[in-house]
Amino acid sequence: MIQSRPNAHLERIALSTSILDGLNEQQRIAVTAPDGPVLVLAGPGSGKTRVLAHRIAWLVRERGVPPWRIVAMTFTNKAAREMRQRVEKLLGNEIQGIRLGTFHAICARILRDQADHLPITRDYVIFDTPDQRALIRSVIADDLGLDEKRYPPERILAAISQAKNDLITPQDYQPTTYFEEIVKRAYQRYQERLLANNAVDFDDLLMHTALLFAQYPQVLRAYHRLIDHILVDEFQDTNGAQYALLKQLAEARRNLFCVGDEDQSIYRWRGADYRNLTRLRTDFPDLLTVLLEQNYRSTQIILDAAQAVINKNPYRTPKRLFTLRQGGPAIVIYEAYDEEREAQFVVDTIAALVAQGEVEPRECAVMYRTNAQSRALEDAFVRANLPYRLVGATHFYARREIKDIIAYLRLIHNPEDTVSLRRVINTPPRGIGEKTLEGLERWAQEQGLSLGAALMRLSEEGEKGVLEARSYRALAAFAHRLDEWRRVSAHFSVGTLLKMVLDETGYLDYLNDGTEQGEERVANVRELVNVTAGYEDVPLSAFLEEVALVSDVDGMDEAVNAPSLMTLHTAKGLEFDVVFLVGLEEGLLPHQRSFDDPEEMAEERRLMYVGMTRARRRLYLVYAFRRRAWGESAVTQRSRFIDDIPPSLLASGAGLTEGGYAAPRRIRAAQPPRWTAGDKPAPAPRRSFKTGQRVVHPQFGSGLVIEVRPSGNDEEIRVAFDRAGVKRLLGSYADLKLLEDG
DNA sequence: CTGATGGGCCTTTTT
């Protein structure tokens, strides 16, 4: 433990009992640290989230800090939820009023409250990635007249994002290459267009807030008066803008409490800056640093192996991780023939471990580098008739049909949202084609109006001469509808409004084209209707904000007792008894794109480290002899990271047969999934379906229920159909019938 | 104006 300040406070520790119960010496020191800046540097499984939660509870309970004077920031919604639960457990309803959320959510709130100081109104919308893409493409092609082949939107957006993360405005942007010259111009126009849409993107949430504080010291002072303590989880993931925010907010009281682990920094690509650790030490010279080195999660064998991998990274604060959990099973390395056999090995091994009573299915996880790798795994689970949970990945709100509907709501809420207007003005088709739109645009420009304003004006004042009669009628009819929705939007719930839009536009009929895909899209929209059921008394603005910031209908359903599939990035912060790291091949982990950049290679190594340290007891490192990518199968080379692990920690010849890649012994999976036996009784009695049941659908035929989760007043059911593949269905809508076993 | 078809591109990772 390193300490740069005396710790007379240790004597007080004895006073507070329950909140410090079960914490070790170092954890207690961190939790009860006196006022002032604190940095808790902690290895994996050392209870850093726990320390953070206990710190909050301790501040409230022992130090009498009012909860609403505490701000706690996380990076993901999941982390925020978990943190809230932990603190709730310690404090009960005293937690009321605590400001706890992701950086983005907290900034979104601040921007709304301070909209008067900003070039946006309280009703601003948040543009997500597809929106950003649409906008930047329009900037490149329409505004700058450039070829998007030569200036890929993604690259331009990435450069803009980087600038924003460093709080560089278009005016301050200093191009050094011709490409950057283009970026500067695109950035400039992009920001103008965002403001014209009364919109901000993800990065803007942070940048605008930081710039707001810099520009209006009196606003910042108001927050200083409001906030006593600021706590940050996963500090190593902060980017420039986030660090600036923390510094601004903490500069008055200096009560900044950060926890983090530089070895788990895996978000460099989205602007995370490891130098923030150095900055913190410089900006807060009286920083108290506490090191948590005891690991409560993994066996010593797993810890040693992970340590061997991470030790190859230069420039780290050396940590000496230890655990009292000596021994444990050796690490298993397995070479499969191809990705199919790889997946089969995973499924078979889990089935065997479960059958032996070694582990609960929900305590197993499979982790991979890229989302694309999940397919082979899902196939294997489905083939074996075994349920699984896919974490993250499915960007529900990114689906076309969902985006359409959200665009309607956003347009109703924010008339200036041109991106949404363009999206829905002819969806479903209502006779407003390219020509008509062009005409409207031209007129808008002449009148100096935004597209949305022009549309409304056109219908109001009967500017009939402007456009051809047919076009005019179509536009006026749409404007009328829009106007009507806006009029009633304040009086109805989001759900009612949504149904109204669906009914009056005939959107569901438009989707339902008789194809399977159409069916699925309709189901997705109905799912969205269900989601809105949970927002009965919530204003439209709050609903839209949540939809933008909560990337998914996310959160693992704890009730389903099945293994989890996820990327290594989503795995951070989680732990499982049994972990499979798959696809450990050169080009995949480490990823190809890291080969020529030592910094990125170091990050790949940290990714491996994060994955390994998720395991409590058993760790399987798996790779395939050959793998299919882009339809082509190629021979692979196993990951260099595997070779960094001392052989003494590995199971002798584990899983490796003579030829190296022979198929594993097939373990027959019982038809009804055998690992639902230990399922907890379903918490919601409303459920009518259960994981593992055989069902039949009039269109898709027979299949197996692989996941059931409550959603609003209904339930969402994932079914693996024997022929039609995996579908997501809605309990009350889908005409599902239970099939008798046999 | 819309829907069908075929070609090009792709795959990191997330708020």
Next chain:
DNA sequence: GGCCCATCAG
């Protein structure tokens, strides 16, 4: 192997 997009026919 799939998705998005541009192009073309109706």
